Amino acid sequence: MAGSKKGFIKFVVKRVVTVYIIVMVAVYLTIIIANMGGYVDEIMKGQLMLQIRMQLKGNPEYSTLPPAELEKIAQGIYEEELKRRGLDQPFFIRSFVYMKDALTLDLGRALYMTSEGGSRLVKLIILERLPYTVMLFTTAMLINFTLHLVIGLYLSRRHGSKIDKLFIALAPTSIIPGWFYGIFLILIFAAYLRVLPYGGILDVPPPTDPIARTLNILEHMVLPLSSWIIAAFFLGCYGRRTFFLIFSTEDYVEAAKAKGVPSRRLTTQYILRPTLPPIITGFALSLIGSWSGAIITETVFNWPGLGLIAYQAIGAFDTPVILGFTVIYAYLLAATVVILDILYGLVDPRIKVMYGR
Amino acid sequence: MEQSLLDVRNLHLYYATRKGVVKAVDDISLSLKRGETVAVVGESGCGKTSTARAIIRLLPRNVHLYRGSIILDGKNIMELDDERFRKDVRWKKISMVFQGAMNSLNPILKAGYQVAEPLMIHENMSKVEALKRAGEALRMVGIHESFIDRYPFELSGGMKQRVVIAMALITRPQIIILDEPTSALDVITQANIMNLLKKLKNELELSYIFITHDIALSSELADKVAVMYAGEIVEMADAETFYVKPSHPYAEKLMASVPTLRTDKQLDFIPGAPPSLIYPPPGCRFHPRCPYAFDKCMKERPTAVDLGSGHYVKCWLYA
Secondary structure, eight states: OHHHHHHHHHHHHHHHHHHHHHHHHHHHHHHHHHTGGGHHHHHHHHHHHHHHHHHHHHOGGGTTSOHHHHHHHHHHHHHHHHHHHTTTSOHHHHHHHHHHHHHTTOOOBOSSOOOTTSOOBHHHHHHHHHHHHIIIIIHHHHHHHHHHHHHHHHHHHTTTSHHHHHHHHHGGGGGSOHHHHHHHHIIIIIIISOOSOSSSSSOSSOOOSHHHHHHHHHHHHHHHHHHHHHHHHHHHHHHHHHHHHHHHTSHHHHHHHHHTOOHHHIIIIIIIGGGHHHHHHHHHHHHHHHHTOOHHHHHHTTOOOHHHHHHHHHHTTOHHHHHHHHHHHHHHHHHHHHHHHHHHHHHOHHHHHHHTO | OOOOSEEEEEEEEEEEETTEEEEEEEEEEEEEOTTOEEEEEOOTTSSHHHHHHHHHTOOOTTEEEEEEEEEETTEEGGGSOHHHHHHHTBTTTEEEEOSOGGGSSOTTSOHHHHHHHHHHHHSOOOHHHHHHHHHHHHHHTTOOGGGGGOOGGGSOHHHHHHHHHHHHHTTOOSEEEEESTTTTSOHHHHHHHHHHHHHHHHHHTOEEEEEESOHHHHTTTOSEEEEEETTEEEEEEEHHHHHHOOOSHHHHHHHHTSOOTTOOOOOOOOSSOOOOSSSOOSSSTTGGGOTTOOHHHHHSOOOEEEOSTTOEEEOGGGO
């Protein structure tokens, strides 16, 4: 057993190193792309020069100087400012500085965007929105995951029945995205029935009592949550049902049935257990996915999540913010992949044995 | 006359499909005495596996008709409800070795646990004790006890087959259904497994229902032979009688198609394929492929003709 333990550690270290290299490559590519291969530098330089000239022009102290003199002063300030911001270095070298900062989570300051408190710190901008996104989309994802699993399992055991056929027939309803259902839900429950809010996260002005505040947030979550649950419901259940159906026709399931294994145990030990690795993978990946928010749903429901911020940052070429997202996301994904690799070994002996090699 | 252990009478199993009703098992009867082996032979798709599944009640969803009586130890087990059947019959009285043992083991449970599981389910035995018994069972089938801690993917094909047999033996059932137990194995391993099955049969006085498409292999184990064709048993005979001279034209053809070593025999084959079980041919179901077919065969369905000493043939040649 000692040998396999050593093998396991070696396996984990190897995985961590490989995954980290992949993260580095991904972050570097993002730096190149978000900076448009260095072109964003040119935009910034142009803006800087413009700014300096405007300032000089607006300054009465310099209004008597001849234009050539003024230009010289402007050039001087410009050079100095370039040096101060590090822009005098070629982009190729700076790209690696960016990468080092990104990888050490030194996310720096945004170019244009600010947090709600007015801060330019990328870390603050992202951290401020993250809880809202997690609150809504991770909840939606957890509910969906559980619903699909339980109902899918139920349907797979009754495949061919009326209820099963109903789910199959309704599966195409999931082609319509969640936000589209959201619009209808708003129309019905907010505009027509007036029982739920249109959007946002809190009433204006927000209630001060903590319990009332929580209830108020929950109330605001009902419609966006429902829209995502409705949109994914039938296809999700249908998908899981088919997945379980494939695995419940395995010979070993039949054999276990013949052995007299009771139905409950058959489901857990012979259908669910062998299929855990792909289920866990699906779970982990949709969990990460849920952290990135959803641009359109956030827009429809005016939900202050991460998706909206990411969208705005991309539109405004705010590279530090884009990079901040990417690097946090890449780290989360990498950590999940490594954790998954370890988890697989725990649930599936076929994979555990591989560690030893 | 010795009382039979298992008596299957007028068993029917039809499946409903989009194209029509598949008569997979169409009115078959067979009986089995303690310690006796009946071999069920026939081509693929003639209802052998369906017969086995009908006996142990492992039915698909689309069952159209499931009727007849299966009398085990004087009790009609067809009358039991599903839960009783699971508790009283499955593995306690009848166990089964499935076609393709490679896939009959759950990949993520240890071999020993899977062998021991029926004891925990049916006899409420503790895990420790059940595993001990599993070790003994493994030794009986020629596998070292330490293998209880192995996972199925750590075993070879032949070993898996032995594990599956140990699993079938663990509750000491009276009857074991062997559904093509060796068809996925190479000939040497096949011979090993056949010898093991023979040894176990003698030692434990087991009764086998041995399902195979390989008529030569069936002679290794059979005391009695039932030849199936298109959902029916067309001939039923003692092994001594049958292998010397099969009576039904289909059985005769099957025998003639068995290859022999180093003799310059022209291998015979049966033209055509087994008929559709949805619209079986009228009259004798074998008549379109039968060299001896005459008028009557095309019109009337033959009934079983008794040739004496338990030898029955469904053929107009003998009527």
